Amino acid sequence: DGGITQSPKYLFRKEGQNVTLSCEQNLNHDAMYWYRQDPGQGLRLIYYSQIVNDFQKGDIAEGYSVSREKKESFPLTVTSAQKNPTAFYLCASSIDAQTAEQYFGPGTRLTVT
Amino acid sequence: GEDVEQSLFLSVREGDSSVINCTYTDSSSTYLYWYKQEPGAGLQLLTYIFSNMDMKQDQRLTVLLNKKDKHLSLRIADTQTGDSAIYFCAEGDRGSTLGRLYFGRGTQLTVWP
Numbered sequence: 322d323g324g325i326t327q328s329p330k331y332l333f334r335k336e337g338q339n340v341t342l343s344c345e346q347n348l349n350h351d352a353m354y355w356y357r358q359d360p361g362q363g364l365r366l367i368y369y370s371q372i373v374n375d376f377q378k379g380d381i382a383e384g385y386s387v388s389r390e391k392k393e394s395f396p397l398t399v400t401s402a403q404k405n406p407t408a409f410y411l412c413a414s415s416i417d418a419q420t421a422e423q424y425f426g427p428g429t430r431l432t433v434t
Numbered sequence: 435g436e437d438v439e440q441s442l443f444l445s446v447r448e449g450d451s452s453v454i455n456c457t458y459t460d461s462s463s464t465y466l467y468w469y470k471q472e473p474g475a476g477l478q479l480l481t482y483i484f485s486n487m488d489m490k491q492d493q494r495l496t497v498l499l500n501k502k503d504k505h506l507s508l509r510i511a512d513t514q515t516g517d518s519a520i521y522f523c524a525e526g527d528r529g530s531t532l533g534r535l536y537f538g539r540g541t542q543l544t545v546w547p
Contacts (some may be wrong), residue, residue, distance in 0.1 A: 425476035
């Protein structure tokens with residue numbers, strides 16, 4: 322059963338702590354993406370990766386970091402430098418970087434207090 | 435970046451048709467997408483249309499594209515309470531180096547029994 326998994330579904334952290342959100346896909350997709358969603362807003366692109374060992378900043382990369390050591394995994398770290406980290410985070414993948422159809426995971430809701 | 439605009443709310447009675455509208459600005463967009471998001475979940479790809487098409491029908495869903503006015507609509511026939519969700523319009527360029535998507539803010543569809 323192919324798909325994208327994100328864990329955990331809910332995450333709580335204290336201000337000043339780094340936190341890593343997991344994203345795994347078994348679709349054999351080359352490209353992966355991280356988005357942030359705030360209430361009443363569309364999705365904003367944080368980072369994307371076109372292929373293993375390569376990634377680029379999206380529109381709102383400040384305060385975030387990623388790695389892409391394996392094709393199936395694209396973890397996102399929310400650092401203490403991110404000024405307003407509380408949000409719903411969505412991971413997506415597509416067959417390759419030139420294919421715009423993206424498939425999404427279930428999301429992780431991060432709350433920082 | 436590209437601008438994708440949607441109205442934020444739509445309410446309909448069960449059994450009626452729903453029409454969700456979207457406008458976009460990038461004339462080079464080659465694909466236009468509709469995604470559905472249920473509460474607390476990720477985005478589900480509903481349907482998409484190529485920019486060289488005017489209409490696409492898929493069961494209860496009909497997508498209409500007016501390229502001249504850069505207007506996209508999603509019609510849901512015989513709307514059910516299970517259709518209550520947020521619907522996102524997105525535009526993408528399959529030929530670009532990165533198949534990124536630009537999302538609208540989403541239309542909250544509420545279906546009354």
